[in-house]
Amino acid sequence: MGQQSLIYAFVARGTVILAEFTEFTGNFTTIASQCLMKLPASNNKFTYNCDGHTFNYLVEDGFTYCVVAVESVGRQVPIAFLDRVKEDFAKRYGGGKAATAAANSLNREFGSKLKEHMQYCVDHPEEVSKLSKVKAQVSEVKGVMMENIEKVLDRGEKIELLVDKTENLRSQSRIFSGTRFQAARNAGQEKDVATEYED
Numbered sequence: 379m380g381q382q383s384l385i386y387a388f389v390a391r392g393t394v395i396l397a398e399f400t401e402f403t404g405n406f407t408t409i410a411s412q413c414l415m416k417l418p419a420s421n422n423k424f425t426y427n428c429d430g431h432t433f434n435y436l437v438e439d440g441f442t443y444c445v446v447a448v449e450s451v452g453r454q455v456p457i458a459f460l461d462r463v464k465e466d467f468a469k470r471y472g473g474g475k476a477a478t479a480a481a482n483s484l485n486r487e488f489g490s491k492l493k494e495h496m497q498y499c500v501d502h503p504e505e506v507s508k509l510s511k512v513k514a515q516v517s518e519v520k521g522v523m524m525e526n527i528e529k530v531l532d533r534g535e536k537i538e539l540l541v542d543k544t545e546n547l548r549s550q551s552r553i554f555s556g557t558r559f560q561a562a563r564n565a566g567q568e569k570d571v572a573t574e575y576e577d
Contacts, residue, residue, distance in 0.1 A: 384459060384496045385431070386446040389467055389488065390414055394481050397488035399496070406431060406446045414442060423460070425453060436460040441467070441476070445496075459499045466491060 386406050388398035393415055400407065413426055413433050424435040427449060434456040436443040443463050447456045467476070467488065476484065 383448050383451040383500055384445055384456065385448070386410060386444075387459070387463065387492045387496060388444050389463065389476075389484070389492070390442045390444070391440060391476060391479070392419075392442075396476060396479050396482065397484040397492060398482070399489045399492035401493075406433075409433060410444055410446055414444065417442060423457065425456075432456060434460060436464055438464060443467070455499050455503055459495055462495050462499070463492065466495065 382402070385402045385404075386398070386400040388395045388410065390396060395411070395414075398407075409428055410433055413424075413435070417424060417435055417437060419437065419440075421438045424437070426433040430449050432447050432449050432451075432453070434445050434447060434453070436457070441464075443460045445456045445459050445463075470488070470491075471477075471479075471484070
């Protein structure tokens with residue numbers, strides 16, 4: 379993986395870029411900004427391909443993390459970079475300064491951190507790939523566990539519904555038994571009355 383595999387990165391609040399870093403020139407900064415304007419606000423990861431580059435975005439809690447990479451680098455390294463940047467940014471600015479910071483006002487503080495994270499991911503691609511795989515496996519296990527919990531809860535609701543229906547049937551059977559007994563008693567009295575008239 380070459381020195382130029384990760385070429386541009388930024389952190390934005392909504393559509394306001396708070397910090398960015400690149401050592402290269404090109405139209406990728408304009409394209410990345412245009413994509414930022416069109417991103418949905420929902421928490422998610424997005425990747426767009428353009429002119430041999432990938433524009434990778436991680437949107438979470440109103441902040442967008444972006445890295446532009448050479449397409450040949452794949453997705454694991456850029457996504458791992460975004461996760462590292464998100465964790466570092468949240469640790470430094472979570473709930474504080476970043477919520478009200480002006481455009482590019484965090485460049486001096488966090489621009490150098492973007493550079494460090496880029497360099498680390500470029501220098502340690504194997505470690506980053508392994509970490510990405512482990513995180514993906516954990517995420518998959520978490521998804522399966524959530525699915526299983528939902529099934530258990532759904533079964534619990536079905537069991538509660540079954541218990542309610544059983545109670546309802548039991549109640550209705552008591553009413554039916556009482557009604558049947560009353561009807562039988564009434565039928566017995568009518569039979570006695572009918573027998574008296576026959577004599």
